[in-house]
Amino acid sequence: MNIAAKFTDLPPPETEGEVVRRALALLRELLPKSWSLDQAAAEVVTDVGADKLYVVTAPDGRSATLAIEAKRAVESRDIEGIASQLSKYVAKVGNGQGLVTARYLSPQFRTRLIDRGLSFVDVTSNVHIEMSSPGLHVAHHGTDGDPWRGPGRPRDTLKGAPAAKIVRAIADFSDNWTIRELVRLANVSTGAGYRVVDFLEREELAERTDRGSIVIPRWDRVLRRWSEDYGFVSNSQVSRWIAPRGLDNLTERAAGTEPSKYAFTGTVAAAEWASYAPARAAMVYVRDVEAIAEEWGLRPAEAGANVMLAEPKIDVPFVRSTANSIGIQIAAPAQVAVAS
Numbered sequence: 001m002n003i004a005a006k007f008t009d010l011p012p013p014e015t016e017g018e019v020v021r022r023a024l025a026l027l028r029e030l031l032p033k034s035w036s037l038d039q040a041a042a043e044v045v046t047d048v049g050a051d052k053l054y055v056v057t058a059p060d061g062r063s064a065t066l067a068i069e070a071k072r073a074v075e076s077r078d079i080e081g082i083a084s085q086l087s088k089y090v091a092k093v094g095n096g097q098g099l100v101t102a103r104y105l106s107p108q109f110r111t112r113l114i115d116r117g118l119s120f121v122d123v124t125s126n127v128h129i130e131m132s133s134p135g136l137h138v139a140h141h142g143t144d145g146d147p148w149r150g151p152g153r154p155r156d157t158l159k160g161a162p163a164a165k166i167v168r169a170i171a172d173f174s175d176n177w178t179i180r181e182l183v184r185l186a187n188v189s190t191g192a193g194y195r196v197v198d199f200l201e202r203e204e205l206a207e208r209t210d211r212g213s214i215v216i217p218r219w220d221r222v223l224r225r226w227s228e229d230y231g232f233v234s235n236s237q238v239s240r241w242i243a244p245r246g247l248d249n250l251t252e253r254a255a256g257t258e259p260s261k262y263a264f265t266g267t268v269a270a271a272e273w274a275s276y277a278p279a280r281a282a283m284v285y286v287r288d289v290e291a292i293a294e295e296w297g298l299r300p301a302e303a304g305a306n307v308m309l310a311e312p313k314i315d316v317p318f319v320r321s322t323a324n325s326i327g328i329q330i331a332a333p334a335q336v337a338v339a340s
Contacts, residue, residue, distance in 0.1 A: 003029060004125040004142045012148035013103055013123055016070040020052050023070075023101035023121040030127055030138050034059040050089040054099075058134035065093040066119070071102040074109060075202040083116050097131050104146040107228070108203065158199065158229040161314040162192035167226045171334035172320055176213045223337055232265065232283060232339040236310035239289055241298035243307050247282055250307065253296045254284075255327035262286045262329055263321040265339045269330035281306045283339070285317040285331060 007026060013019045028037055040053035052068040067089035069082055086098030100113055100120040110128065113120050119129040125142030145157070158167060169186040177185065183193035197214060200206035205222050207215045216222060232238070243250040247268070254262065263269075266283030267276050286292040289309045293300075298307055310317075317339070320332045330336070 003140065006125075008124050008143065008147045013072065016051065016072055019072060019101050019103055019123060020068060020070045022123040024054065026123065026125055026127065027121050027129070027138070030140055031056070032136075035136075040065065048089050048092045053089075053093065056134075056136065058136070060134070062134040064095045064097050064131050064134060064136075066099040067093060067096050068099045068101055071100065074100075074102050074105065076109060076112070076204045077202060079109065079112050079116075083118060086118060095133060097129075099129070103148070104143070107144055108225070158196070158226045161316065162186075162188040163196050163199075163226070164230060164314055164316040165319075166193060166196040167222055168316055168319060168332070168334055170216050170222055171219050172332055174219070176209075176215050178212050179214065182214060219334075223334055227338045230338055232308075232310055235314070236285070236312045237289075238308055238310045240301045240305035241293055241307040241309060242301045242305055243282070243296065243298055245297070247279060247306065250282060250296060250298075251326060251328050254329070257292070257295060257329075259321070259323065259329040260318070261288070262292055263318050263331040263335075264324075264328055265317070265331045265336045268328075269324070269336045272324045272330060273333060281308065283308045283310070285310050285312055287311070287318070 003026070007022060013022055024037065031037060036057045038055050038057070040055055048067065050067040051070040054066045054068065055063050056066060057063040067086060069086050071078070071082070074082070082100060086100070090096035090098050098118045100118060102120070102122045104124050105113070105120055105122040105126055110120060110126060114128055121127045121129070122142065124147060125140055127138055127140040127142070129136060129138040157163070165186040165188050166182065169182060173185065179190070179193055179197060182197070183190050186193065197206055200222065201208060203225060205216065205225060207217065209215060251268070254264070263285045264282065265285060266281070267279040268282050270276060271279070284307065286309050289311055292309060317331050317335050321329050322332070324330045331339070
């Protein structure tokens with residue numbers, strides 16, 4: 001059994017104390033041989049105020065103190081408070097290192113902790129410990145999803161059609177909305193709309209005013225976050241083809257095709273808004289691969305393909321597509337930015 005399975009096969013930890021116990025058990029398994037991990041004296045823990053203090057000791061006797069902040073659940077908006085609290089703990093101990101333990105930490109939260117020089121252990125076996133004295137680096141990748149999140153719990157990704165439609169509405173229309181207005185604009189259910197907006201709030205990508213309006217301070221940050229859960233290949237059935245007469249001939253053929261059947265993305269589409277070197281390959285969302293391949297005279301390719309055709313799992317790539325200056329249909333800028 002691998003380490004991740006060993007810990008995630010257990011029931012979810014119900015208390016912060018259980019989170020710490022499992023996190024430390026995991027850390028002990030990952031520490032190099034001849035290193036030790038021991039609890040600090042109770043009176044020291046009380047004086048510092050941390051949830052727990054543990055001393056990690058190298059074979060040569062040098063040691064560092066891990067000041068632990070334990071959480072059952074965390075959200076992006078918690079990061080500043082956690083960082084501030086740990087800095088206070090670390091300042092009270094010799095050679096201290098802040099350590100966050102939690103049931104599960106999302107990839108985004110883990111990145112933000114690392115950016116702040118903080119270590120972490122979650123009980124799904126995501127681990128990052130780094131210190132200079134004694135020199136220690138421990139890293140382990142566990143899961144990128146909470147294995148204990150059941151139906152009805154807040155969503156922790158921007159995967160799926162409702163999220164895609166909400167994000168595209170936010171990026172395509174610069175405005176402030178109520179939930180009802182955004183749901184109508186994105187054409188999603190009210191429940192799905194609330195879940196997506198709640199997630200954006202937890203990730204500090206959206207704010208709700210006292211009057212109930214939704215404000216998006218930075219739509220580009222929303223797009224970057226969406227790109228972690230959405231991609232041209234990961235969200236489509238992709239096949240590779242050769243346009244035997246080149247991309248110029250391909251776009252000429254595409255200009256004569258019913259616009260609702262396709263939408264270019266990638267460099268071919270992005271060239272409408274920014275200067276690029278001539279594209280060597282085309283990426284195209286299509287509703288029917290076989291029909292488009294036949295209409296454009298494409299040949300299947302095992303190697304040397306210059307065209308990628310993608311049948312998307314959801315139809316959001318075609319939403320608000322438009323003809324460009326040479327008459328081909330291209331996806332909306334936000335869609336191109338995420339898929340490129």
